[in-house]
Amino acid sequence: MTTSSASSPANASPLGVLHPRLLALIAQAREQAAATPPAVGLVYPCDTLAIQAAVQIAHTGIARPVLIGPRSEIYRAADAVELDIGAFEVVETHSAAPAAAAAHATRLVHEGALASLMKGSLHTDELMSAVVNRETGLRTGRWISQAFLFDLPRYHKLFTQA
Template sequence: MAASHTHYRRLIDFAATLPPTPTAIAHPCDAGTLEAAVEAARLGLIAPILVGPRDKIASVASAADIDVGQFPIVDAPHSHAAAETAVRLVHEGTAQALMKGSLHTDELMSAVVARATGLRTERRISHCFVMDVPGHADPLIITDAAVNILPTLEDKMHIVQNAIDLAHALGFPAARVAILSAMETVNPKVPSTIEAAALCKMADRGQIVGAILDGPLALDNAISLEAASVKKINSPVAGQANVLVVPDLEAGNLLAKSLSFLAGADAAGIVLGARVPIILTSRADSVMTRLASCAVAALVALRRREPGNAIAS
């Protein structure tokens, strides 16, 4: 593991001390997913349950020289059936987390949000990146860059609360939430600034709990004390935010990928708001990123079982 990834190493090392989280991996029919499953199991992060076409899984494993003989395989004929079967394993209590294999995100999430058979809760489902940015003192949670395209104000209330709960599961000393926009003042012509102000007032009224919120904030004065000082913004969040809430999916995707490709950051991905954490990986993810995503899911699952447990970031 690269020396820069201290936050991920701490997450992985702590999660490895816990009992492995039984994790249903939907359609693990590519070498990257199987390699990550084997390594995550070796480290004790998860106990993989491979859900998909038995022959295809065996063929991919054999071609890549990956030994999956120690893992249970639940046969499912195709990716859609694999997603539905993985969700059923959660309902049965066999799995405490889900992991995306080589199927489209929409396929897995359709099974998760199905009204009759899915894993919905009263919360809006949302995605968080836990980013390990070289040179940045703290890990950054960025939300939502993968699930909610144009979230409403009500959606954002759930998105923020999901991210706060994740910060607590990871043991952040304090969740400091910046509601991002292009500027730090409320401008009636820029809807994201109005929603940012509304979310902060929701926190004041107890509709969002467990964190300090500030917004609207531009990215620079959310994460740079110097930039916040220049703009004369004085708050417990400005310049030291560790949770960044973006206006929409496009902004979040651009921010996360900019950090990844320009700053060398890694982005562990997790979906929250369902009955269990969902590890949402990309084919381009490194093994390190996949392991960090497994570690995050294990800590979220632990928090749900034992609310007092967390890891310091």
């Protein structure tokens, strides 16, 4: 799946020492996903960080990344960091615009092909515009939630925002 030797967050010893509850959460997610990992739509993964995140998600076994956006840009980003994404499903969009990827991703959630969405290299407002669209979005009359987690290798704490 990957040609990189980067370790997963679940195997990184500083993470385990400093954040044992996060490791427990990852282990629980891995157990629940063991039989059938949920499909997570990575919307517009056209930069190296988004590709690295997809590879890491697949490597930990907590989900099956589905890459949604312009195929050539997705593969260009993967090639830039020498990561093999050949085993991943790539859903080509009709346009190279990030908004097209976001709209297509919400359709895939409606169709049941995706369990959740993850922001790639598009701007947050582009993704959220598709998600909250009254006709085609994912509105349910309930709260929408989001979360961010930043693991900074040179800092001893995780940064989160939810």
